Amino acid sequence: xxxxxxxxxxxxxxxxxxxxxxxxxxxxxxxxxxxxxxxxxxxxxxxxxxxxxxxxxxxxxxxxxxxxxxxxxxxxxxxxxxxxxxxxxxxxxxxxxxxxxxxxxxxxxxxxxxxxxxxxxxxxxxxxxxxxxxxxxxxxxxxxxxxxxxxxxxxxxxxxxxxxxxxxxxxxxxxxxxxxxxxxxxxxxxxxxxxxxxxxx
Ligand SMILES: N[C@@H](CCC(=O)N[C@@H](CS)C(=O)NCC(=O)O)C(=O)O
Numbered sequence: 001x002x003x004x005x006x007x008x009x010x011x012x013x014x015x016x017x018x019x020x021x022x023x024x025x026x027x028x029x030x031x032x033x034x035x036x037x038x039x040x041x042x043x044x045x046x047x048x049x050x051x052x053x054x055x056x057x058x059x060x061x062x063x064x065x066x067x068x069x070x071x072x073x074x075x076x077x078x079x080x081x082x083x084x085x086x087x088x089x090x091x092x093x094x095x096x097x098x099x100x101x102x103x104x105x106x107x108x109x110x111x112x113x114x115x116x117x118x119x120x121x122x123x124x125x126x127x128x129x130x131x132x133x134x135x136x137x138x139x140x141x142x143x144x145x146x147x148x149x150x151x152x153x154x155x156x157x158x159x160x161x162x163x164x165x166x167x168x169x170x171x172x173x174x175x176x177x178x179x180x181x182x183x184x185x186x187x188x189x190x191x192x193x194x195x196x197x198x199x200x201x
Contacts, residue, residue, distance in 0.1 A: 002069070005031035005040050005051040008201050009166050011062040011102065012050030014159050016200050018066045020193035021159075024073045028200055062163075063098045066156045078156045086151025093149040096135075097160025104131045105167035112172055129173055136164065140180040147187055154188070162188050 006012035006028040019026045031040050031049045044051035044060045052059040059065050070079040080090035108128040150157045162185045168174040
Protein backbone atom coordinates (compact mmCIF):
# COMPACT_ATOMS: atom_id res chain seq x y z
CA UNK A 1 0.00 0.00 0.00
CA UNK A 2 1.10 3.58 -0.65
CA UNK A 3 2.66 5.18 2.42
CA UNK A 4 2.52 8.98 2.57
CA UNK A 5 4.79 10.73 5.05
CA UNK A 6 2.39 13.40 6.11
CA UNK A 7 1.98 16.40 8.39
CA UNK A 8 -1.39 18.07 8.69
CA UNK A 9 -1.44 21.25 6.60
CA UNK A 10 1.76 20.43 4.70
CA UNK A 11 2.00 19.68 0.98
CA UNK A 12 1.28 16.02 1.74
CA UNK A 13 -2.32 17.26 1.81
CA UNK A 14 -2.18 17.33 -2.00
CA UNK A 15 -1.35 13.63 -2.13
CA UNK A 16 -3.79 12.54 0.57
CA UNK A 17 -6.54 14.61 -1.09
CA UNK A 18 -5.81 13.03 -4.48
CA UNK A 19 -5.95 9.51 -2.99
CA UNK A 20 -9.24 10.35 -1.28
CA UNK A 21 -10.70 11.65 -4.56
CA UNK A 22 -9.55 8.53 -6.45
CA UNK A 23 -10.41 6.03 -3.73
CA UNK A 24 -6.81 4.78 -3.75
CA UNK A 25 -5.89 3.06 -0.46
CA UNK A 26 -3.02 4.68 1.43
CA UNK A 27 -1.57 4.88 4.88
CA UNK A 28 0.16 7.83 6.45
CA UNK A 29 3.28 8.05 8.58
CA UNK A 30 4.32 11.01 10.66
CA UNK A 31 6.63 13.46 8.91
CA UNK A 32 8.26 16.42 10.57
CA UNK A 33 11.01 18.55 9.07
CA UNK A 34 11.79 19.91 12.54
CA UNK A 35 12.00 16.53 14.27
CA UNK A 36 12.34 13.94 11.49
CA UNK A 37 12.09 10.28 12.42
CA UNK A 38 14.77 7.88 11.19
CA UNK A 39 12.19 6.20 8.94
CA UNK A 40 11.27 9.53 7.36
CA UNK A 41 14.92 10.55 6.87
CA UNK A 42 15.62 7.21 5.22
CA UNK A 43 12.95 7.93 2.58
CA UNK A 44 13.68 11.65 2.29
CA UNK A 45 17.15 12.80 3.32
CA UNK A 46 16.03 16.37 2.54
CA UNK A 47 13.42 16.00 5.32
CA UNK A 48 10.86 17.97 3.31
CA UNK A 49 7.22 16.97 3.55
CA UNK A 50 5.82 14.91 1.89
CA UNK A 51 7.63 11.71 0.98
CA UNK A 52 6.02 8.67 -0.55
CA UNK A 53 6.82 4.99 -0.56
CA UNK A 54 5.10 2.49 -2.81
CA UNK A 55 6.94 -0.82 -2.88
CA UNK A 56 10.39 0.02 -4.20
CA UNK A 57 9.33 3.52 -5.23
CA UNK A 58 10.51 6.48 -3.11
CA UNK A 59 9.44 10.02 -4.05
CA UNK A 60 9.91 13.45 -2.50
CA UNK A 61 7.96 15.88 -4.77
CA UNK A 62 4.25 16.30 -4.09
CA UNK A 63 3.15 17.16 -7.64
CA UNK A 64 5.23 14.32 -9.07
CA UNK A 65 3.55 12.01 -6.55
CA UNK A 66 0.14 13.06 -7.84
CA UNK A 67 1.20 12.41 -11.44
CA UNK A 68 2.60 9.01 -10.43
CA UNK A 69 -0.53 7.94 -8.54
CA UNK A 70 -2.86 9.00 -11.36
CA UNK A 71 -0.75 7.14 -13.93
CA UNK A 72 -0.33 4.01 -11.84
CA UNK A 73 -3.72 3.77 -10.11
CA UNK A 74 -5.94 5.57 -12.70
CA UNK A 75 -7.53 6.15 -15.07
CA UNK A 76 -9.09 9.14 -13.41
CA UNK A 77 -10.84 12.30 -14.57
CA UNK A 78 -8.52 14.21 -12.25
CA UNK A 79 -5.97 13.89 -15.03
CA UNK A 80 -6.40 15.70 -18.36
CA UNK A 81 -5.13 13.75 -21.34
CA UNK A 82 -3.03 15.26 -24.16
CA UNK A 83 -5.90 14.86 -26.64
CA UNK A 84 -8.25 17.02 -24.52
CA UNK A 85 -8.46 20.77 -25.22
CA UNK A 86 -7.74 21.67 -21.57
CA UNK A 87 -4.43 19.81 -21.52
CA UNK A 88 -2.04 22.80 -21.79
CA UNK A 89 -3.87 24.66 -19.00
CA UNK A 90 -3.94 21.50 -16.89
CA UNK A 91 -0.20 20.98 -17.22
CA UNK A 92 0.54 24.62 -16.59
CA UNK A 93 -1.51 24.93 -13.39
CA UNK A 94 -0.47 21.54 -12.09
CA UNK A 95 3.13 22.82 -12.14
CA UNK A 96 2.27 26.42 -11.28
CA UNK A 97 0.74 25.37 -7.95
CA UNK A 98 4.21 24.43 -6.76
CA UNK A 99 6.77 26.15 -9.00
CA UNK A 100 4.84 29.41 -9.43
CA UNK A 101 3.25 29.72 -5.99
CA UNK A 102 4.12 27.44 -3.08
CA UNK A 103 7.86 27.38 -3.76
CA UNK A 104 7.98 31.15 -3.21
CA UNK A 105 6.43 30.57 0.18
CA UNK A 106 9.21 28.47 1.72
CA UNK A 107 11.79 31.24 2.14
CA UNK A 108 9.02 33.59 3.26
CA UNK A 109 7.95 31.16 5.99
CA UNK A 110 11.58 30.61 7.01
CA UNK A 111 12.15 34.37 7.20
CA UNK A 112 8.99 34.85 9.25
CA UNK A 113 9.89 32.24 11.85
CA UNK A 114 13.68 31.96 11.75
CA UNK A 115 15.21 35.28 10.70
CA UNK A 116 16.50 37.71 13.32
CA UNK A 117 13.86 40.33 14.14
CA UNK A 118 15.61 43.09 12.23
CA UNK A 119 15.59 40.97 9.06
CA UNK A 120 12.01 39.68 9.07
CA UNK A 121 10.77 42.54 6.87
CA UNK A 122 13.75 42.60 4.54
CA UNK A 123 13.76 43.19 0.78
CA UNK A 124 13.60 39.48 -0.06
CA UNK A 125 10.59 38.86 2.17
CA UNK A 126 8.78 41.74 0.45
CA UNK A 127 9.77 40.42 -2.95
CA UNK A 128 8.49 36.92 -2.17
CA UNK A 129 5.21 38.16 -0.79
CA UNK A 130 4.64 40.32 -3.88
CA UNK A 131 5.62 37.44 -6.14
CA UNK A 132 2.98 35.18 -4.59
CA UNK A 133 0.26 37.82 -4.55
CA UNK A 134 0.98 38.87 -8.14
CA UNK A 135 0.70 35.25 -9.27
CA UNK A 136 -2.51 34.78 -7.34
CA UNK A 137 -3.95 37.85 -9.11
CA UNK A 138 -3.00 36.12 -12.36
CA UNK A 139 -4.83 32.93 -11.31
CA UNK A 140 -7.90 34.98 -10.32
CA UNK A 141 -7.93 36.78 -13.68
CA UNK A 142 -7.58 33.52 -15.60
CA UNK A 143 -10.34 31.87 -13.53
CA UNK A 144 -12.69 34.78 -14.30
CA UNK A 145 -15.31 33.28 -11.99
CA UNK A 146 -14.93 29.71 -13.25
CA UNK A 147 -14.78 27.00 -10.57
CA UNK A 148 -11.74 25.15 -12.00
CA UNK A 149 -8.45 26.18 -13.59
CA UNK A 150 -8.49 23.70 -16.48
CA UNK A 151 -10.69 21.54 -18.69
CA UNK A 152 -13.96 22.82 -17.13
CA UNK A 153 -13.76 20.17 -14.43
CA UNK A 154 -12.08 19.48 -11.13
CA UNK A 155 -8.56 18.14 -11.74
CA UNK A 156 -5.27 17.57 -9.98
CA UNK A 157 -4.30 21.08 -11.12
CA UNK A 158 -6.91 22.48 -8.71
CA UNK A 159 -5.46 20.37 -5.90
CA UNK A 160 -2.01 21.70 -6.73
CA UNK A 161 -3.10 25.36 -6.75
CA UNK A 162 -5.35 25.14 -3.67
CA UNK A 163 -2.40 24.25 -1.42
CA UNK A 164 -1.33 27.90 -1.50
CA UNK A 165 -4.05 28.71 1.04
CA UNK A 166 -2.04 26.71 3.59
CA UNK A 167 1.30 28.09 2.43
CA UNK A 168 -0.07 31.63 2.69
CA UNK A 169 -1.26 30.96 6.23
CA UNK A 170 2.21 29.85 7.31
CA UNK A 171 3.67 32.88 5.55
CA UNK A 172 1.20 35.20 7.34
CA UNK A 173 -0.33 36.52 4.12
CA UNK A 174 -3.57 34.52 4.04
CA UNK A 175 -5.73 37.62 4.44
CA UNK A 176 -4.16 39.06 1.31
CA UNK A 177 -5.20 36.24 -1.00
CA UNK A 178 -7.32 37.93 -3.69
CA UNK A 179 -11.04 37.41 -2.98
CA UNK A 180 -11.83 35.57 -6.27
CA UNK A 181 -9.02 33.08 -5.59
CA UNK A 182 -10.09 32.53 -2.00
CA UNK A 183 -13.68 31.96 -3.20
CA UNK A 184 -12.39 29.40 -5.72
CA UNK A 185 -10.38 27.59 -3.02
CA UNK A 186 -13.23 27.66 -0.50
CA UNK A 187 -15.47 26.07 -3.11
CA UNK A 188 -12.91 23.26 -3.58
CA UNK A 189 -12.81 22.79 0.20
CA UNK A 190 -16.49 21.78 0.10
CA UNK A 191 -15.55 18.50 -1.55
CA UNK A 192 -16.03 15.54 0.81
CA UNK A 193 -12.67 14.08 -0.29
CA UNK A 194 -10.93 17.31 0.71
CA UNK A 195 -12.63 17.31 4.09
CA UNK A 196 -11.57 13.72 4.75
CA UNK A 197 -8.01 14.56 3.66
CA UNK A 198 -7.81 17.70 5.78
CA UNK A 199 -8.84 15.69 8.84
CA UNK A 200 -6.00 13.17 8.44
CA UNK A 201 -3.44 13.78 11.17
N1 LIG B 1 8.62 20.93 -3.87
C1 LIG B 1 8.41 20.13 -2.69
C2 LIG B 1 8.48 21.07 -1.48
C3 LIG B 1 8.36 20.31 -0.18
C4 LIG B 1 8.42 21.28 0.99
O1 LIG B 1 9.17 22.28 0.93
N2 LIG B 1 7.65 20.98 2.03
C5 LIG B 1 7.66 21.84 3.20
C6 LIG B 1 6.47 21.53 4.09
S1 LIG B 1 4.95 21.82 3.22
C7 LIG B 1 8.91 21.58 3.99
O2 LIG B 1 9.22 20.43 4.24
N3 LIG B 1 9.63 22.63 4.39
C8 LIG B 1 10.81 22.51 5.17
C9 LIG B 1 12.06 22.75 4.40
O3 LIG B 1 11.98 23.28 3.27
O4 LIG B 1 13.13 22.41 4.89
C10 LIG B 1 7.07 19.41 -2.80
O5 LIG B 1 6.17 19.92 -3.48
O6 LIG B 1 6.91 18.31 -2.23
